Amino acid sequence: MTTFWGIFTYAAIPSGFVVMLLLLSDIAFLMQVASKVMRAPSPVTLGNLRLNVAVLMTAFCGILTVITYASVQRAQAKTQKIGALERETSNLFYVERNYWLSILALTIWVTSWRLEVLYRERPHRPAFALNLRPSKALWIGLGVAALLVADLPLCRLNYQFQIYSYVTPGKDNLQASPLAAECNGVYASEGGRCSEFCQQVRFLSEERLASVHFARKWHVLGRWSAEVFDMARDVQQDSSHVSQLFQKKTCVDVLKSVDKSNDMVNAFCLVLAGVAVLVAFAAFSQVLGDAVETNLHSD
Incomplete structure (x- = not known):
């Protein structure tokens, strides 16, 4: 698991952060590069959703966030018991670290995903109104x-x-x-x-x-x-x-x-x-x- 979190910390988070910065740069060329990276070609489409880097990373980070949140709750319950061992306190630190890393990655990739959509629809984006029909x-x-x-x-x-x-x-x-x-x-x-x-x-x-x-x-x-x-x-x-x-x-x-x-x-x-x-x-x-x-x- 240490290897996994090392790869996750130095791969998933920095890459998403770089893409987000490119989309926030307001420089046409850089924003276009980020948009192409986010919408990497994929042959799979689910309704209006086309699988790409943004969707896959958001789904992965979301799943990881749910699991690490559960781990935090368990670790906190263990440390609150009378006579909790030192390893329980140490483990709480690591699971909380993993949880916040997951939250950070999820936030970065969701933000990048949304920024890319705003960039792509910027010239013709209409006023949004949600009309819940039976089909919806x-x-x-x-x-x-x-x-x-x-x-x-x-x-x-x-x-x-x-x-x-x-x-x-x-x-x-x-x-x-x-x-x-x-x-x-x-x-x-x-x-x-x-x-x-x-x-x-x-x-x-x-x-x-x-x-x-x-x-x-x-x-x-x-x-x-x-x-x-x-x-x-x-x-x-x-x-x-x-x-x-x-x-x-x-x-x-x-x-x-x-x-x-x-x-x-x-x-x-x-x-x-x-x-x-x-x-x-x-x-x-x-x-x-x-x-x-x-x-x-x-x-």
Whole structure:
């Protein structure tokens, strides 16, 4: 995740900022260059919405903002508990940083997108009046429905983000410790000098379980679908499931799989969330596009 945020900070934000400055320059050539960059050729069109750099970056930053906001809420709740550990306070700093980076990127790209539209429509932009006809209400309903569908993959992405933030760092530290080699093949029930190591592994397992519950709490549709999936697999997401893991596996084996995830499913959810958000954008742009077209005909 550190690599991801490094790339995001030094790629997504500066590039959007440069485009925004070009559009604000009021220099025809620079504004034209920025407009062409924002409207990079794309063969895919959804209604009045043509997929381009601005749309894709806005959708991506919007999804990231939702997920990081959820992480901030969880981190703040952890630090408010009595006896909060130092790592909880440290983690709050990082998740809040990620949240504000996401907000900044979203603001920059939305502003750049809007400035490019204003630049392109500047010579003939009519007075805007929104007239909600029944057909427009259907488009609004479609947009809302698409956002609700996006809640399903967002639940999975939010869960994975929590795992990367709260479980994976602890796993890496434990695997790098000398006890990881000494306690290889030891079960939690055996005790001895590996008892502390096994307790730390159990803490990570419980943290993973807490991540599951946290993500499901934030996403209603995602929670329902996940619960149905658990029922189909006959799996209970509670402390008894964690205890069963330690009965069947050694502490080292539990540690190896404590942040295990299906990368193919994660990638699919990321694509699905992006498509759902883009469909919502397309539906809402259909409403706004019809309104502008109506104004043009009335003039």
